[in-house]
Amino acid sequence: MERAVSTLDQHYLDRDLARLYDLDSGWSEDRDFYLRLPTREQCRILDIGCGTGLLADAYAARGHRVTAIDPAGAMLDVAREKPNAASVEWVEADAEGFRSDERYDLIVMTGNAMMALKDSASMRACFDTMRYHLDREGSIVFEVRNPNIDWSSQWEYDITLRVDDAIVKEKRRFVRMAGPVMHFEFDYEFSDKTFKTRSAIRFHSEDEIVRGLGDAGLRVSSIVGGWQGQDFDAVNSRYMILTATHAA
Numbered sequence: 589m590e591r592a593v594s595t596l597d598q599h600y601l602d603r604d605l606a607r608l609y610d611l612d613s614g615w616s617e618d619r620d621f622y623l624r625l626p627t628r629e630q631c632r633i634l635d636i637g638c639g640t641g642l643l644a645d646a647y648a649a650r651g652h653r654v655t656a657i658d659p660a661g662a663m664l665d666v667a668r669e670k671p672n673a674a675s676v677e678w679v680e681a682d683a684e685g686f687r688s689d690e691r692y693d694l695i696v697m698t699g700n701a702m703m704a705l706k707d708s709a710s711m712r713a714c715f716d717t718m719r720y721h722l723d724r725e726g727s728i729v730f731e732v733r734n735p736n737i738d739w740s741s742q743w744e745y746d747i748t749l750r751v752d753d754a755i756v757k758e759k760r761r762f763v764r765m766a767g768p769v770m771h772f773e774f775d776y777e778f779s780d781k782t783f784k785t786r787s788a789i790r791f792h793s794e795d796e797i798v799r800g801l802g803d804a805g806l807r808v809s810s811i812v813g814g815w816q817g818q819d820f821d822a823v824n825s826r827y828m829i830l831t832a833t834h835a836a
Contacts (some may be wrong), residue, residue, distance in 0.1 A: 589643040592692055593764065600627070601658035605776060605783060607666055610641045611749045612758060618641050620695055621815040621829070625729055626652055634692040634721055636683050638703035641667025641676065641834035648672035655690060657681045693725045697730035703789040706769055708800065711792065715804035724834060728806065733811075735791035740765060743772060754779050768792070770793070794828060807835040 594762060597785055600606060620702045623646055626633065631652045635644045638656035640663050649672045658664055659682040679686065683697070683705070691831050695718050705711045733739060743762040756778040764771050768791045776783040798808050809832060812818060815827025820828060 592687070601662055601688060602783070603662045603665060604811055605785070606640065606660065606662040606761055607664065607751065608749055608756060608758065608776070609666070610642060613639075613749070614726070615642060617815045618698065619646070622698055623647070624631045625696070625727075626650070626694055631693040631710060632690065632723070634690075636686070636695065636697040636717070637699065637704075638667060638678075639699060639701075640662050641670050641673065641678070643698060644695070645670035645672045646677050649831060655679060655688070655692070657683075657686050661786070676763065680719040683717055686717055687720065690721065691726070691783060692721050693723050693724065693726045695722055695728045697728075700731060700733055700789070701730050703791065706790045708796070711797075711800050715800055715806060718832075719804050719806050719834070722806075727809070728832040731827045732792050732797070734788075734822070734825050734828055735768065735793055739791075740770060743770075746763075764800050773798075796821070797828070797830065801830075801832050802835065805835050808834045809833050 593765045604654060619642060630650055632656045633647050633652050635647070635656040638644045638727055641656055641782060644654045644656035644667065654675070656667065657679040659680065661680055664678050664680055669675060702711070702714070705714055742760045744783045746759050748757055759775040759777070761771055761773045762770070769788050770787045770791065771786070772788065774785045794811070802809055803810060808830055810819045812829045813827060814821035816824070
């Protein structure tokens, strides 16, 4: 499930749906990758689009100073129930407009959240936020899905989730491509109600991202194609995982 940052969908605003996020998008190897990134104890970390706070909570458990932002209050409500939530600064804000006086050693944006920024202006505003808050020696790390993969043919799924003592059926359906933007729907069936939500994500090319970072005063220091640090293959890698730093 993609986390929206710029345009909020109902499944991030409704508390019942937000509670499903950790069930259908729980801890996985991408979060292991991000958890390994801090290079020293007590790093200052900004988690943009933190969702339900799984990664922010794990960083806090290791003693890092974490600020976690998300525009969806329902997601943050779930995040504040995490074991180490009291050690995290939770902020309801979007990637484009967030500003604070803090500077961070590491800024992350996970869960393909960058793809919820559906135009170049929104992506540039997000990069401006990152540059503004990045310590001179710090790093930014985020990932997007490789646009050269045929995602539409493998996008749909049907799963059953157990919430407390109840069963929830969840379906994801591809709708259409509109240029680089993919539109899709979710259907949720609870015992006493149903939801249908609509979403869209944008596939950003490598050139577009590198250019956008450069315009914001940042530079790409590495691109890998897998969570074990595999080289990025433009044809076969499912993800582009980018690390950026200040340009000068």
